[in-house]
Amino acid sequence: DVKVTQSSRYLVKRTGEKVFLECVQDMDHENMFWYRQDPGLGLRLIYFSYDVKMKEKGDIPEGYSVSREKKERFSLILESASTNQTSMYLCASSSGTSGGKRNEQFFGPGTRLTVL
Amino acid sequence: GQNIDQPTEMTATEGAIVQINCTYQTSGFNGLFWYQQHAGEAPTFLSYNVLDGLEEKGRFSSFLSRSKGYSYLLLKELQMKDSASYLCAVSLGATNKLIFGTGTLLAVQP
Numbered sequence: 001d002v003k004v005t006q007s008s009r010y011l012v013k014r015t016g017e018k019v020f021l022e023c024v025q026d027m028d029h030e031n032m033f034w035y036r037q038d039p040g041l042g043l044r045l046i047y048f049s050y051d052v053k054m055k056e057k058g059d060i061p062e063g064y065s066v067s068r069e070k071k072e073r074f075s076l077i078l079e080s081a082s083t084n085q086t087s088m089y090l091c092a093s094s095s096g097t098s099g100g101k102r103n104e105q106f107f108g109p110g111t112r113l114t115v116l
Numbered sequence: 117g118q119n120i121d122q123p124t125e126m127t128a129t130e131g132a133i134v135q136i137n138c139t140y141q142t143s144g145f146n147g148l149f150w151y152q153q154h155a156g157e158a159p160t161f162l163s164y165n166v167l168d169g170l171e172e173k174g175r176f177s178s179f180l181s182r183s184k185g186y187s188y189l190l191l192k193e194l195q196m197k198d199s200a201s202y203l204c205a206v207s208l209g210a211t212n213k214l215i216f217g218t219g220t221l222l223a224v225q226p
Binding site: 004031033035040041042043044045048050056058059090094103104105106107108109110 | 124205211212213218219
């Protein structure tokens with residue numbers, strides 16, 4: 001079974017702190033994604049990566065950065081946390097970029113981040 | 117822009133059939149996914165449609181019409197454990213990134 005793990009299920013931080021959210025997948029997937037999920041807004045893509053050291057902005061990258069130094073690990077960084085970044089953060093991974101393949105994304109359990 | 121619409125909430129009775137609709141307007145289309153998400157848990161894959169028509173998998177079926185920008189998820193013989201959010205997502209671009217709808221919260225009542 002594909003396993004995507006995230007470093008914490010619950011996290012509480014203070015405004016202005018630097019926050020690291022870690023995600024690890026064990027299926028040798030090329031693609032990795034970070035989303036946030038908020039009531040009424042659904043899942044929104046923050047950043048994604050299709051290869052080591054490669055990254056692309058998603059729909060809401062402001063206030064976030066990412067790092068992918070190894071294929072299995074994708075980190076989301078909040079440089080200076082703010083209260084409007086309180087949310088559920090979900091990491092996902094998928095294989096390859098070939099068209100026509102199902103390439104579903106496998107999700108981690110999520111990290112519920114509260115910024116006070 | 118990209119837009120995916122689905123109803124916010126639905127209620128159905130145990131043992132019945134329910135259809136959850138999804139309409140989309142996107143620039144590009146690789147395929148359409150349905151995910152199930154129970155409260156407090158990660159989304160899990162349910163179905164995938166890339167060609168027009170119906171895909172059946174046990175109690176769950178999914179339909180796609182690319183010309184109409186329309187899909188539905190059909191759940192038969194509803195069980196209480198089917199109470200969850202159902203997320204419609206369109207796959208775009210060479211990296212197959214997903215654009216999600218806001219999800220439909222389904223409540224199954226006895």
